[in-house]
Amino acid sequence: MAYSDKVVEHYNHPRNVGSLDKKDPSVGTGLVGAPECGDVMKLQVKINPQTQVIEEAKFKTFGCGSAIASSSLATEWVKGKTVEEALSIKNTDIVRELSLPPVKIHCSVLAEDAIKAAINDWKSKQAAGVPAAEPTTAAAKQ
Amino acid sequence: MNVTQTAAGTSCWSCNAATGGGHFCAACGKIQPLPRDANYFQFFGLPRKLVIEGSALEAKFHQLSWKLHPDNFVRAAEAERQLSLERSSQLNDAYRVLRDPVACVEYLLGLEGMRKEGAAKQQAPPELLEEVFELNESLDELRGARQSADQVEINTLRPRLQEAQKNFEGKLREVDADLAGAARDWDAAVDRGTNGNASNAERGKLLARMNDILNRRSYIRNLVSSVEQELAE
Numbered sequence: 543m544a545y546s547d548k549v550v551e552h553y554n555h556p557r558n559v560g561s562l563d564k565k566d567p568s569v570g571t572g573l574v575g576a577p578e579c580g581d582v583m584k585l586q587v588k589i590n591p592q593t594q595v596i597e598e599a600k601f602k603t604f605g606c607g608s609a610i611a612s613s614s615l616a617t618e619w620v621k622g623k624t625v626e627e628a629l630s631i632k633n634t635d636i637v638r639e640l641s642l643p644p645v646k647i648h649c650s651v652l653a654e655d656a657i658k659a660a661i662n663d664w665k666s667k668q669a670a671g672v673p674a675a676e677p678t679t680a681a682a683k684q
Numbered sequence: 685m686n687v688t689q690t691a692a693g694t695s696c697w698s699c700n701a702a703t704g705g706g707h708f709c710a711a712c713g714k715i716q717p718l719p720r721d722a723n724y725f726q727f728f729g730l731p732r733k734l735v736i737e738g739s740a741l742e743a744k745f746h747q748l749s750w751k752l753h754p755d756n757f758v759r760a761a762e763a764e765r766q767l768s769l770e771r772s773s774q775l776n777d778a779y780r781v782l783r784d785p786v787a788c789v790e791y792l793l794g795l796e797g798m799r800k801e802g803a804a805k806q807q808a809p810p811e812l813l814e815e816v817f818e819l820n821e822s823l824d825e826l827r828g829a830r831q832s833a834d835q836v837e838i839n840t841l842r843p844r845l846q847e848a849q850k851n852f853e854g855k856l857r858e859v860d861a862d863l864a865g866a867a868r869d870w871d872a873a874v875d876r877g878t879n880g881n882a883s884n885a886e887r888g889k890l891l892a893r894m895n896d897i898l899n900r901r902s903y904i905r906n907l908v909s910s911v912e913q914e915l916a917e
Contacts, residue, residue, distance in 0.1 A: 573813045575812075575813045575903070580902075580903060580907070582813055582816050582817050582820060584817060602817075604820040
């Protein structure tokens with residue numbers, strides 16, 4: 543089975559690989575995995591609490607090309623979006639963009655789950671009232 | 685007449701007597717085609733239970749391989765030789781699965797429609813993911829260190845991975861114990877049920893539980909083998 547050009551492109555040049563500080567209250571971390579292929583995907587977002595805009599997104603995925611491409615694309619898409627907008631991203635959008643074959647659909651599901659998990663993590667941090675770190679307090683003072 | 689085309693498992697292709705899906709016709713002794721809904725438990729005349737006594741299974745295997753062996757059919761009609769091949773190969777497949785407790789559970793779940801691709805969303809256990817991620821990172825670092833021939837880095841990573849390997853092997857043993865427990869519970873439910881079947885609600889719950897355990901197991905198993913592979917290099 544051949545990967546689509548877009549998958550290959552993301553695989554060879556993954557966007558936003560890396561990690562953000564897990565302890566930063568403005569950072570949400572989503573860690574998800576698919577047991578059938580052993581993939582594990584970490585997606586992190588840094589969200590401005592005032593504007594609810596995702597200012598930064600990073601990922602690290604151990605898995606097949608489609609899983610890497612799905613999460614790479616997911617970080618690209620969520621950047622600059624509001625939390626609401628990011629939550630409306632569907633795995634089917636990823637499937638369409640990357641032309642994923644049926645056997646790889648679970649990779650896109652994983653990426654959607656990762657976005658949701660990251661945002662939920664951020665939300666629960668906000669609800670718990672974790673004191674904001676340096677950069678966000680600076681923003682709050684404006 | 686083409687024997688394999690007979691309405692399987694109902695009546696003998698040769699003498700028309702009822703066969704009940706057995707290997708041979710009780711009336712005329714002719715070898716019978718595999719029923720369409722043939723399964724490994726049935727093949728060995730066993731109920732759909734998971735704790736299978738190894739020595740009894742082995743004895744049955746030897747007995748059947750002797751009876752079904754193609755050597756016994758060298759002078760029989762082509763169709764019967766074909767059936768002997770078919771049943772002998774099914775016998776080997778069935779034995780391989782039934783004598784392996786993990787394969788046996790997997791097979792049962794397949795029969796019960798639990799392992800279909802995409803049928804149920806298979807989620808990795810969250811408590812494992814953190815460790816899995818870290819392990820993958822260490823493996824990645826080890827590969828990187830190897831590529832750049834960074835012996836110092838390799839020497840610090842190896843013991844860390846060996847530690848992780850031990851940890852995951854321990855988890856594999858735990859998961860196997862869980863699976864054995866679930867298998868016993870399944871058998872008990874089958875025994876309590878009518879017609880050798882567990883009640884539907886109980887059945888569903890136990891199948892789901894075993895499915896979860898198997899997912900966890902394959903996840904851990906894959907990790908253990910990739911660590912083994914990396915450390916062996």
